[in-house]
Amino acid sequence: MKSTYLEAISSGLREEMARDESVFCLGEDIGVYGGAFKVTDGLFDEFGEDRVIDTPLAEAAIIGAAMGSAIMGMRPVAEMQFADFITTGFNQLVNNAAKTYYRWGAKVPMVIRCPSGAIGNAGPFHSQNPEAWFFRVPGLKIVTPSTPYDAKGLLKAAIRDNNPVLYFEHKALYRDKQISQVLPDEDYTVPIGEAALRREGTDITIISYGKMVHKSLEAAEVLSKDGIDVEVLDLRSLLPFDREMILTSVKKTSRLLIVHEDTLTGGIGGEMAAIIADEAFEYLDAPIKRVAAIDTPVPFSPPLENFFLPNTEKIVETLRDLAAF
Amino acid sequence: MSIETAPPATEADLSGQDPDDLGLSRSDYRTLFFTMFLQREFEERIYRLFRQGRLAGAAYAGAGHEAIAAGSGYALSKQDVLLPMHRVIGTHFLRGHTPRDMMCQYMGRANGPTRGRDGNMHCGSVDKKIISMISHLGSNIPVAVGVALASKIRKENLVALTFIGEGGTSIGDFHEGLNFAAVRKLPMVLIIENNKFAYSTPAALEYACENLIDRAPGYGIPGVLIDGTDVREVYKATKAAVDRARNGDGPTLIEATCTRLEGHAQHDSASYVPKEVLEEGWKNDPVVKAANMLVDDQHFSPEEIEAIKTEVVGVVDDAVSFAEKSPVPVPEDALKDVYAD
Numbered sequence: 001m002k003s004t005y006l007e008a009i010s011s012g013l014r015e016e017m018a019r020d021e022s023v024f025c026l027g028e029d030i031g032v033y034g035g036a037f038k039v040t041d042g043l044f045d046e047f048g049e050d051r052v053i054d055t056p057l058a059e060a061a062i063i064g065a066a067m068g069s070a071i072m073g074m075r076p077v078a079e080m081q082f083a084d085f086i087t088t089g090f091n092q093l094v095n096n097a098a099k100t101y102y103r104w105g106a107k108v109p110m111v112i113r114c115p116s117g118a119i120g121n122a123g124p125f126h127s128q129n130p131e132a133w134f135f136r137v138p139g140l141k142i143v144t145p146s147t148p149y150d151a152k153g154l155l156k157a158a159i160r161d162n163n164p165v166l167y168f169e170h171k172a173l174y175r176d177k178q179i180s181q182v183l184p185d186e187d188y189t190v191p192i193g194e195a196a197l198r199r200e201g202t203d204i205t206i207i208s209y210g211k212m213v214h215k216s217l218e219a220a221e222v223l224s225k226d227g228i229d230v231e232v233l234d235l236r237s238l239l240p241f242d243r244e245m246i247l248t249s250v251k252k253t254s255r256l257l258i259v260h261e262d263t264l265t266g267g268i269g270g271e272m273a274a275i276i277a278d279e280a281f282e283y284l285d286a287p288i289k290r291v292a293a294i295d296t297p298v299p300f301s302p303p304l305e306n307f308f309l310p311n312t313e314k315i316v317e318t319l320r321d322l323a324a325f
Numbered sequence: 326m327s328i329e330t331a332p333p334a335t336e337a338d339l340s341g342q343d344p345d346d347l348g349l350s351r352s353d354y355r356t357l358f359f360t361m362f363l364q365r366e367f368e369e370r371i372y373r374l375f376r377q378g379r380l381a382g383a384a385y386a387g388a389g390h391e392a393i394a395a396g397s398g399y400a401l402s403k404q405d406v407l408l409p410m411h412r413v414i415g416t417h418f419l420r421g422h423t424p425r426d427m428m429c430q431y432m433g434r435a436n437g438p439t440r441g442r443d444g445n446m447h448c449g450s451v452d453k454k455i456i457s458m459i460s461h462l463g464s465n466i467p468v469a470v471g472v473a474l475a476s477k478i479r480k481e482n483l484v485a486l487t488f489i490g491e492g493g494t495s496i497g498d499f500h501e502g503l504n505f506a507a508v509r510k511l512p513m514v515l516i517i518e519n520n521k522f523a524y525s526t527p528a529a530l531e532y533a534c535e536n537l538i539d540r541a542p543g544y545g546i547p548g549v550l551i552d553g554t555d556v557r558e559v560y561k562a563t564k565a566a567v568d569r570a571r572n573g574d575g576p577t578l579i580e581a582t583c584t585r586l587e588g589h590a591q592h593d594s595a596s597y598v599p600k601e602v603l604e605e606g607w608k609n610d611p612v613v614k615a616a617n618m619l620v621d622d623q624h625f626s627p628e629e630i631e632a633i634k635t636e637v638v639g640v641v642d643d644a645v646s647f648a649e650k651s652p653v654p655v656p657e658d659a660l661k662d663v664y665a666d
């Protein structure tokens with residue numbers, strides 16, 4: 001039977017909690033109610049109130065408490081109800097959790113689940129992709145699964161990792177039947193730091209992650225009808241990211257497009273472009289291009305949101321420009 | 326919810342109390358005084374070394390806070406977890422960071438607790454159950470909540486003790502953490518070290534209630550106001566709060582009043598502190614007060630007190646010479662340990 005992205009996350013959580021008593025969940029409305037998106041549905045009944053903890057509405061306390069319990073040897077999985085809300089716990093993550101092991105050697109094995117991305121015209125505070133704020137924080141890891149298989153495997157890897165890991169789960173993928181997959185019965189993990197080659201090609205490389213991987217694949221399909229062969233890399237992990245696979249691909253295709261749903265300026269794409277410019281400059285046959293959201297808050301009204309977001313058409317158009325250069 | 330409120334500092338009178346009702350032995354009192362004088366002597370030395378250019382970074386002192394450090398730290402059991410701040414170095418000493426460790430830490434040596442990655446009071450140890458502070462005061466209150474939460478989940482019966490200044494009670498983490506601990510009845514004790522000044526900002530610009538424990542009923546927890554210059558009172562109040570937490574009755578907020586006898590840090594002359602506040606503070610010096618108490622109660626002779634002080638000076642001398650002989654880190658070590666395996 002096929003699993004949705006959301007079912008894959010739930011089943012990953014359930015299996016890790018069953019496997020290891022030190023794994024527990026905390027967050028707002030995650031227990032009795034089962035979470036705003038129902039990711040933790042059923043876990044309260046299955047594992048009890050001590051391991052599925054409904055917290056007060058207080059992100060700094062949630063993240064700080066996750067850190068304290070992690071230092072004591074627990075493996076907390078904290079849910080931000082929306083990734084947007086992580087800002088009120090920012091200091092606990094970037095100054096406290098991220099720097100602890102480096103400073104005085106205490107391991108902080110914790111996962112922060114962050115439902116992110118735009119869906120359903122949720123406006124400026126329920127639609128953001130805040131990964132870039134954390135991308136420049138040494139000591140944090142960041143994963144951004146795009147498929148049910150990776151959602152489960154990366155969650156398990158994140159829970160078993162001895163560092164603070166931000167786990168961005170794109171809300172638009174939760175119940176997308178088109179990406180449902182049959183998952184292995186046996187236990188598996190997806191290693192943090194390894195990208196996946198989603199489509200092989202020889203003419204242009206797309207580097208993407210999260211929901212935009214699927215838009216990139218759609219665009220690649222369109223271009224293939226013009227005889228342009230696009231390679232699509234899914235980063236899967238942003239921190240650390242798979243430098244080797246990116247370089248190998250760009251050296252092969254000589255053209256690069258980076259696609260993310262986060263806004264353009266200061267996004268992950270800038271760093272990818274810098275690395276390619278630095279280490280593969282002589283292989284490039286065209287300027288490095290980026291497709292991303294425009295540099296505004298995420299607007300609410302459907303026409304505004306549609307204009308704001310990157311989509312298949314924008315990717316297709318930029319790919320054509322790149323191919324023609 | 327009953328609110329236990331001890332008499333405020335000005336009304337405290339311990340002369341009629343039987344010191345033995347705390348259950349402390351002569352050896353316990355020795356440790357308490359040793360710790361207090363060690364904090365004073367160690368930090369005076371830190372200031373001197375800093376002025377001589379023998380220390381990198383910044384130098385902070387907890388002069389005036391020695392009774393809070395010794396009395397609270399000594400009330401913990403071995404399994405408990407300490408999350409100290411920068412004016413209670415005595416708590417580090419009580420839990421096993423040696424003066425040598427702390428001097429190496431201050432001097433950025435490769436064998437200090439953070440191996441040169443962080444300075445001054447910013448250090449911890451998993452083995453010693455000390456969780457390091459960060460400069461963002463208040464941040465460790467939610468972390469203490471997590472320690473207490475883990476204790477409750479695993480039924481370990483350990484208590485988390487942490488601190489905040491009266492200035493730090495203004496930050497959101499104070500509220501978020503205390504509220505979370507109260508709601509879940511977690512085994513946590515939070516001591517407010519109210520020394521009247523947050524850097525240069527006087528208490529009256531930090532809060533509008535009469536005492537900070539007035540906030541405790543708002544969280545549904547007990548608040549205890551104590552004289553933070555009296556080591557016995559600090560010990561007694563902390564011990565009661567720790568026992569209460571261990572019994573599953575939840576967190577306690579303690580407000581320990583004292584006077585910051587130095588500036589915010591070595592660079593700060595504290596000219597903004599009214600002269601009479603400082604004079605009053607020095608008249609009420611917790612270290613002198615503890616020595617007098619021990620002599621008055623005939624636990625120790627004045628000669629024995631002097632002998633302890635001489636011993637402490639020797640310990641600090643040793644820490645300085647040990648740290649100065651210790652290796653500095655190899656520059657490339659900066660690259661290591663960003664991530665745990």
